[in-house]
Amino acid sequence: MGKYHHGDVRNVLLQQAENILTDEGPAGLSLRRLARLTGVSEAAPYRHFDGKDGILAAxxxxxxxxxxxxxxxxxxxxxxxxxxxxxxxxxxxxxxxxxxxxxxxxxxxxxxxxxxxxxxxxxxxxxxxxxxxxxxxxxxxxxxxxxxxxxxxxxxxxxxxxxxxxxxxxxxxxxxxxxxxxxxxxxxxxxxxxxxxxxxxxxxx
Amino acid sequence: MGKYHHGDVRNVLLQQAENILTDEGPAGLSLRRLARLTGVSEAAPYRHFDGKDGILAAxxxxxxxxxxxxxxxxxxxxxxxxxxxxxxxxxxxxxxxxxxxxxxxxxxxxxxxxxxxxxxxxxxxxxxxxxxxxxxxxxxxxxxxxxxxxxxxxxxxxxxxxxxxxxxxxxxxxxxxxxxxxxxxxxxxxxxxxxxxxxxxxxxx
DNA sequence: TTTCTTATGTTAACTTCGTTAACATTATCC
DNA sequence: GGATAATGTTAACGAAGTTAACATAAGAAA
Known part of the structure; x- marks a missing residue:
C-alpha cells in the first residue's frame, strides 16, 4: 500500500508555494500549512529545501x-x-x-x-x-x-x-x-x- | 513586598519596543521578548496595548x-x-x-x-x-x-x-x-x- | 539476486510565538 | 472602609519553524 508519497514532491511543493504566495503573500506562507495542503508530512519539505528560506528563495x-x-x-x-x-x-x-x-x-x-x-x-x-x-x-x-x-x-x-x-x-x-x-x-x-x-x-x- | 511591577509600564514598554525595533526591525520585535527585557510578565503588555499590532501602531x-x-x-x-x-x-x-x-x-x-x-x-x-x-x-x-x-x-x-x-x-x-x-x-x-x-x-x- | 547505501518519508519532540483565561494585587472612588 | 476598576501574574492553547529518530523505497555493488 502506498503509504509514502510518490513522485515529484519538490515541484508540487514549489507550485503550491506559488499558489499560497500569490493570494496571501510571504507572511501567510507557513511551511506546515504548505505541507498539509500538498498532502505530505509536515517535515517532508525539509528533505527538498533548506527550510523556509530555501523555499522562499526558490x-x-x-x-x-x-x-x-x-x-x-x-x-x-x-x-x-x-x-x-x-x-x-x-x-x-x-x-x-x-x-x-x-x-x-x-x-x-x-x-x-x-x-x-x-x-x-x-x-x-x-x-x-x-x-x-x-x-x-x-x-x-x-x-x-x-x-x-x-x-x-x-x-x-x-x-x-x-x-x-x-x-x-x-x-x-x-x-x-x-x-x-x-x-x-x-x-x-x-x-x-x-x-x-x-x-x-x-x-x- | 513589591512583587508587582511599579510605575509607568506602558511608556517603558514603548521605549523598549523602540530600542528593539531600531536594531532588529519589526520582525525581531517579539511581544514575549519585549516583556522579558522590560522585566515584566509575558502577558503584561496586553493590559496596555491591543496585542502586537497595538504596539506596532503606537x-x-x-x-x-x-x-x-x-x-x-x-x-x-x-x-x-x-x-x-x-x-x-x-x-x-x-x-x-x-x-x-x-x-x-x-x-x-x-x-x-x-x-x-x-x-x-x-x-x-x-x-x-x-x-x-x-x-x-x-x-x-x-x-x-x-x-x-x-x-x-x-x-x-x-x-x-x-x-x-x-x-x-x-x-x-x-x-x-x-x-x-x-x-x-x-x-x-x-x-x-x-x-x-x-x-x-x-x-x- | 542479495546486500549495502543513500534518498526520501514519517512521527514525535523541542522551542518560540501570539493570545486568552483565570486568578491576584493595587489603586481609586463612593 | 468597602466596592470596583485597573493592572499584575501564572498557566494554558494552538500554531509555527526546526530537528532527531526511525521507516521505507530505490539503486548501486557484490
Missing amino acids: VAIAAFERFAEQLESAAESHPDHEERIMALGAAYVQFAVENPQHFRLIFGRERPPLDQYPELRDAADNAFDVLQRAVTSVDRKAEMTLAEAASAYNRALAAWSRAHGIAMLVIDGMIVPPADQDLSSFVLGLLAEDLTMPVNTDKAP | VAIAAFERFAEQLESAAESHPDHEERIMALGAAYVQFAVENPQHFRLIFGRERPPLDQYPELRDAADNAFDVLQRAVTSVDRKAEMTLAEAASAYNRALAAWSRAHGIAMLVIDGMIVPPADQDLSSFVLGLLAEDLTMPVNTDKAP
Whole structure:
C-alpha cells in the first residue's frame, strides 16, 4: 500500500508555494500549512529545501526570472532610447501591480539574504542588468567619456528609482491610479514629470 | 513586598519596543521578548496595548510624527518652490537612511492596518499632507484652473514616488550612495535627472 | 539476486510565538 | 472602609519553524 508519497514532491511543493504566495503573500506562507495542503508530512519539505528560506528563495528566483523577461521584452520592443526608458518603467510598475506579492517577495525584507543563496543573487543581478543595459545603451557612435558614463549611470538609477517608488506606493495603496485611464499611461505621465519646471499659476486663461 | 511591577509600564514598554525595533526591525520585535527585557510578565503588555499590532501602531504613530516634523522643517527652510521640492526629497530619503527600520515599519507590510487604528491613519495622512502642501503651494497669485490643479497633484505624486523609490532602494542596499559625496547632494542629483533628455554621446571633446 | 547505501518519508519532540483565561494585587472612588 | 476598576501574574492553547529518530523505497555493488 502506498503509504509514502510518490513522485515529484519538490515541484508540487514549489507550485503550491506559488499558489499560497500569490493570494496571501510571504507572511501567510507557513511551511506546515504548505505541507498539509500538498498532502505530505509536515517535515517532508525539509528533505527538498533548506527550510523556509530555501523555499522562499526558490520562489523568488522564479519571480526574478519572470520579472527580467518582462523587462527585457519591453525594452526590446522600443528601439528609441527615450521610449525604451519609459516603456521599461511602465513594465516595471505593471509587473508590480500584477504580481504584488512576488514583487514584495523579491524586494521586501522577507526575501532570503542574497549572500546565502548565490542563485538568488544571480537572478537579482540579472534583472537589474536588464534595466541598466536598456537605460545606458544609447546608440553610441563614439565612446563615452567618463563623465558621460557616470551621467548615464545616474540616469539609470533615476529611472529605476522612479519606477520603483511608483510601484511600491501603488501596491501599498498610497497612490491610487485613476480608474478612467489605463495604468501604463498614468505611469508614463508620472515618469515624465519634470520637477524642475514649476507649475505655472500666472497664466491668463 | 513589591512583587508587582511599579510605575509607568506602558511608556517603558514603548521605549523598549523602540530600542528593539531600531536594531532588529519589526520582525525581531517579539511581544514575549519585549516583556522579558522590560522585566515584566509575558502577558503584561496586553493590559496596555491591543496585542502586537497595538504596539506596532503606537511605535508607527511616533515614527510618522517624527517623519512629518522633519519633512516640515525641510520645507520651511526653503521658500523657493523648486528648492523646496528638492529639499523635501532629500529629507525624505535622509529619514529613511537614518531610520531604516522605522521607515520600513510605516511603509511596509507589517504596519498595522490603517483602518483599524484611526490615530495611525491620522498620523499617516498628516505626513503626506506635509508633502503635498509643500509641493503644490507655489505662490499663487491667481486661482489654479482644474487642469493646473491636476498637474500640480501629479507633480506631487512624481516627486513623492521618486524620493520613495530612492529611499527604498538605498535602505535595501540596491543602490549604494557614493562614499565620496554626501547623501543629500547625491539624492538631489538623482531627483533632478530629467529622463526625457537622453545622454549625448555625439559630443566632440 | 542479495546486500549495502543513500534518498526520501514519517512521527514525535523541542522551542518560540501570539493570545486568552483565570486568578491576584493595587489603586481609586463612593 | 468597602466596592470596583485597573493592572499584575501564572498557566494554558494552538500554531509555527526546526530537528532527531526511525521507516521505507530505490539503486548501486557484490
